[in-house]
Amino acid sequence: MKNNFGIILISLFLKLATAEVLYYQPEQVHIAYGANIFEIIVTWSTFNETPNSLVEYGIGGLVLQAEGTSTLFVDGGKGKHSQYIHKVVLKKLTPDSTYQYHCGSDLGWSNLFNFKTAPDSPGWQPHLAIYGDMGNENAQSLVRLQEETQRGLYDAILHVGDFAYDMDSNNAEVGDQFMRQIESIAAYLPYMTCPGNHEEKYNFSNYRARFSMPSGPDSYMYSIDIGPLHVISISTEVYYFVEYGIKPLVFQYEWLEDNLAKANLPENREKQPWIIVMGHRPMYCSNTDMDDCTQHETLTRVGLPFLHFFGLEDLLYNYGVDLAIWAHEHSYERLWPVYNYTVYNGSYEQPYVNPGAPVQFTTGSAGCKEGTDHFIPKLPDWSAFRSSDYGYTRLKAHNSSHLYIEQISDDKSGEVIDSFWIVKDKHGLYPGSKMNWAKVDKMRLKNMNN
Template sequence: MYSLKIIFYFIVIKLINAQVLWYQPEQIHLSYGETSNEIVVTWSTFNDTKESIVKYGIGGTILIAKGYSKIFVDGGSKKHLQYIHRVTLSSLTPNSIYVYHCGSHLGWSAQYWFRSSPTVETWQPHLAIYGDMGNENAQSLARLQEETQRGLYDTILHVGDFAYDMDSENGEVGDEFMRQIESISAYVPYMTCPGNHEEQYNFSNYRERFSMPGGSESLMYSFDLGPLHIISISTEVYYFMNFGIKPIVFQYQWLEKDLIRANLPENREKHPWIIVMGHRPMYCSLTDKDDCTHHETITRVGIPFLHWFGLEQLLYNYGVDIEIWAHEHIYQRLWPIYDYKVYNGSYEQPYVNPGAPIHITTGSAGCKEGHDIFNSTNPEWSAFQSKDYGYTRLKAFNSSHLYFEQVSDDKDGMIIDSFWVIKESHGPYKFSNMDWATMDGLRLKTFH
């Protein structure tokens, strides 16, 4: 028989453990606000701190910004609960290094830093781009962490499929993934789009954990970065029709409006390169029988049989320069392509004044599912392909020159592919059947 004293201590310990409170900030990550001159700091706590504060500054000065928190309950059986905090830092001094930490009077994070965006037109942003990293076998993570903290990148583009899956283990896998990327995402804006592995509970883990422009109810947004106008879309609205057709229609209409605005002469002069990123590619040459291996890829031609809301013609008509995808666990670069026809700038210089968008699939950052396998024969529209784990770098030099390279993590950081895209002018392609229309009072002129 236990003594009454031992039973008393046991009850006290149980009560204390039942009241453990978790106020410490974690899963810290940055993103752009409604402009690239705003930074949104997002983090999680597992209890309500009643306040969301970022202390930040340059050279010893301390500024304070306050935001809000929102309860997020994962849809799993345990109803895993956390408070997701968001604070917007506005009116930042351009091209300056800010030191910050976040939290509340109940607990603060470690100190981090970020560089605010320059406003000068000569800014040459440097990006790391990848999809399909995963919580397990995040092969490229260590190299990306090191390069980010050395100041190599201004922005990260994660093109869908994050933790495999964020909702797993009642959301705890998502927590662990967000902790893993903190050594990247707490230092540079971590910009995202949803992938198929985020679908559970109507993409709730994706919507709630990330703070992208446009708010959590929107799976698409755009932002400007130096000479780049970057558009993030959800290819998943075409593949999860259980959520209805409305998301497809809404995104298509939103996308065309955004492309119209981006093509206004004053906007295209400031941000001439239009880059679209979405998770599932329109083209691939693999053995896995995914949709991109089919001639009538849904995102390319639209809803099956009806061919409504296809994206390829829309992006071609509005002169999109680069299309970035993931989903397939490989790296594949295409020649300039539209409707399975190659439109190289010339035989000697295919990416100098190309006649169609350039597609890049970069879905080999890691993940537990391993590599995909290329077909034994390489189609004429495929310029380069590799199944090495790795990621893509983009350097935007100016209005006429972009530079891409592919890093192989399997080969200890070796550059296995590199190429320049050079354009003397930007706009609709020569053979576009675009009939410029007036939309929302915006009239465009054809310019070459």
């Protein structure tokens, strides 16, 4: 009898030891803008399926509940790492209010987080933190960004490509680590993104699954109006990974032109006078690494080789884009207003006052295991300021005529190492612009019909 009891205990112990451990606890929580700034998408992960995907939220208490969906994501690596990614949309939020929320299911809830909605006012001055190329190793700027987020310094984040280095590594466990690291920022602020070259593996599957942008998981591009800013996010990677087909490049180009045409309608440009485009790879750079942007015929600038179809520089110039933001180079570089390698400063004394071409800067030194990049000795005519310090950028829209930008050096304990104002008496087309007016008329008719 004793022997049988021992066998039963051993058998029970072996079953418990080999049983599957179930993980229902939410993690990797982050938020993003939805269709507009008064709509928030909450995204998180669990490693086992839950019966529902819920967010409890409210002003001063968790009095509201919204339900969403979960999708099984299986990484393309050998280990076939899998998890369930949950998405819930919070709609028609009250302006200028602080919401508390947590997310999860009947089997477990996340920590309690909060976010603040924007005022519904034409005088709102949004303050953004901007950077690219931040990994889970050597994420040097992360601590300072976490602290500034908790102090309420920012309204949103723009992460301009390259996450984790790389999200697919170790069967996507590196991606999990990175998403946990940024939770202390991304669970409190809309974390708006675009893909970079380090997201390419398995046709950008980790990027598309993990981040919830306004356009949904099947599209890399979207736009969002943030106060006086019309921010457009695109994928520069469609120019470089053509093994996934040429169709995404063509579709994005046509979508971008339509978006810019609509943004230039007088009624739209009056509400959002500042048109900003962000994408990962820059058109110009003066680094020493021989990346594409160090070449005269940069693909993002001129388009497809030889044919020069679908180049971005003409498009941004012809539709009066005010500011272009890039990353990829692990450094910071501010350009003079430039088009086709020609500088179009507003004046010698005030180059950014009524500039004659889009202003561009590259901010890709937030911190990663690859370190920072260096520059060629001679400063090109079109380059205004360069730094290889680890750091990130801040942008504040003061009104329809003044935009302030500054670069923060983490190496120098948060010192502002570069700052400038873009000032415009009026927004619109640059001299010699060749806007497709038929596109604009098409957008005008579409607006009227809607």
